[in-house]
Amino acid sequence: MSLINYSSKEINCKIVYYGPGLGGKTTNIKYVYSKVNPESRGKLMSLDTELDRTLFFDFLPVNLGKVRGFTLHFHLYTVPGQVYYNASRKLILKGTDGLIFVADSQIERFEDNIESLENLKENLAEYGVKLGDIPLTMQYNKRDLPNIVSIEELEEVLNPRRVFFSEGVAIQGIGVFEPLKEVSKKALRRLK
Amino acid sequence: MTVSKGNHFEEEFRKIKENLEELCRDIKALAVLLIDKAGQLITTAGNTSFLDIPSFATLSAADFAATSNLADLIGEYDFTTLFHQGKEKSIYVSLISDQVILAVIFTKETTLGLVRIKVRKVSKKLEGFFDKIFADIEGEYVGMIDDDFIGEAESELDSLFE
Ligand SMILES: Nc1nc2c(ncn2[C@@H]2O[C@H](COP(=O)(O)OP(=O)(O)O)[C@@H](O)[C@H]2O)c(=O)[nH]1
Ligand SMILES: [Mg+2]
Numbered sequence: 001m002s003l004i005n006y007s008s009k010e011i012n013c014k015i016v017y018y019g020p021g022l023g024g025k026t027t028n029i030k031y032v033y034s035k036v037n038p039e040s041r042g043k044l045m046s047l048d049t050e051l052d053r054t055l056f057f058d059f060l061p062v063n064l065g066k067v068r069g070f071t072l073h074f075h076l077y078t079v080p081g082q083v084y085y086n087a088s089r090k091l092i093l094k095g096t097d098g099l100i101f102v103a104d105s106q107i108e109r110f111e112d113n114i115e116s117l118e119n120l121k122e123n124l125a126e127y128g129v130k131l132g133d134i135p136l137t138m139q140y141n142k143r144d145l146p147n148i149v150s151i152e153e154l155e156e157v158l159n160p161r162r163v164f165f166s167e168g169v170a171i172q173g174i175g176v177f178e179p180l181k182e183v184s185k186k187a188l189r190r191l192k
Numbered sequence: 193m194t195v196s197k198g199n200h201f202e203e204e205f206r207k208i209k210e211n212l213e214e215l216c217r218d219i220k221a222l223a224v225l226l227i228d229k230a231g232q233l234i235t236t237a238g239n240t241s242f243l244d245i246p247s248f249a250t251l252s253a254a255d256f257a258a259t260s261n262l263a264d265l266i267g268e269y270d271f272t273t274l275f276h277q278g279k280e281k282s283i284y285v286s287l288i289s290d291q292v293i294l295a296v297i298f299t300k301e302t303t304l305g306l307v308r309i310k311v312r313k314v315s316k317k318l319e320g321f322f323d324k325i326f327a328d329i330e331g332e333y334v335g336m337i338d339d340d341f342i343g344e345a346e347s348e349l350d351s352l353f354e
Contacts, residue, residue, distance in 0.1 A: 061246040091257030095230030177353040
């Protein structure tokens with residue numbers, strides 16, 4: 001938790017989309033961008049490589065407006081999935097208040113999900129944080145495709161703590177807001 | 193999560209802001225920004241109207257983190273300053289109290305040497321303020337946010353993401 005008190009009354013909440021490369025993280029954040037009232041959102045910033053796989057991250061600031069004099073900002077980030085970008089994944093995790101793990105439901109990506117989750121745990125451990133310490137929700141994405149792993153099996157392997165999950169079709173905006181809302185609320189409740 | 197309360201650190205905060213404004217004037221910088229290592233803006237001095245601040249803050253933090261990884265690779269602990277030179281504008285970035293990033297945006301009217309000297313001086317001062325703030329901060333905001341507050345924030349969230 002990166003905690004700094006300023007003289008202006010502000011609460012900043014950092015939410016990170018994690019998961020294997022090409023699982024649909026950027027698609028999630030783009031959908032959020034397209035649906036949120038323009039007055040509430042900042043610019044969607046993407047640092048892409050030429051291959052259109054996110055090199056550093058996507059970043060979207062969303063302003064929740066004022067609650068009792070406090071201005072609430074949500075900052076949404078995605079991490080790059082590729083193995084060799086671990087340095088940038090680690091840095092994006094710094095000070096994270098909530099995580100959404102976007103899993104790719106396709107059978108052939110099953111191992112990649114597990115690997116990415118392990119990588120998440122390792123990177124958090126370097127900050128002295130356990131996965132269970134941070135608000136987390138899951139999205140099992142690409143449910144529209146035919147060759148997918150069952151929800152039961154995904155839950156069994158990826159979600160032993162049984163945190164909130166959604167069945168996502170991020171390209172159609174299905175199951176996108178639910179895990180975001182849920183994790184944001186969890187993060188807010190931890191303010192108490 | 194960064195939470196800003198208001199009263200308790202107002203004095204420190206005011207002094208920090210004063211120091212930044214003085215620095216900005218002294219070296220005729222366009223703008224000076226304080227950013228935490230997670231990429232959240234703390235405060236600014238000078239004219240930032242030309243700047244996309246959230247993006248600038250995020251990228252500065254990412255820049256610093258990427259550079260610490262570079263430092264790692266050559267067996268350095270950390271680079272404490274970064275300098276990006278442009279044709280018209282340049283950016284000088286340094287680290288305070290190991291936690292806070294100070295970014296100075298200046299034009300070719302100001303020399304790097306001057307920026308360096310003045311930033312070092314003001315960093316020393318700011319370090320004192322931040323060390324005090326960090327020492328006091330633990331548990332500071334406990335109790336300030338209650339169930340009602342969370343409830344109101346949640347309904348804002350519901351109406352935003354629907
Ligand atoms: N069929 C299908 N494709 C998706 C879905 N979500 C994302 N994709 C596609 O998967 C690819 C990778 O998505 P992207 O968001 O860039 O993945 P990221 O690497 O996790 O950011 C893109 O071609 C998307 O259009 C989905 O729900 N169903
Ligand atoms: Mg991406």
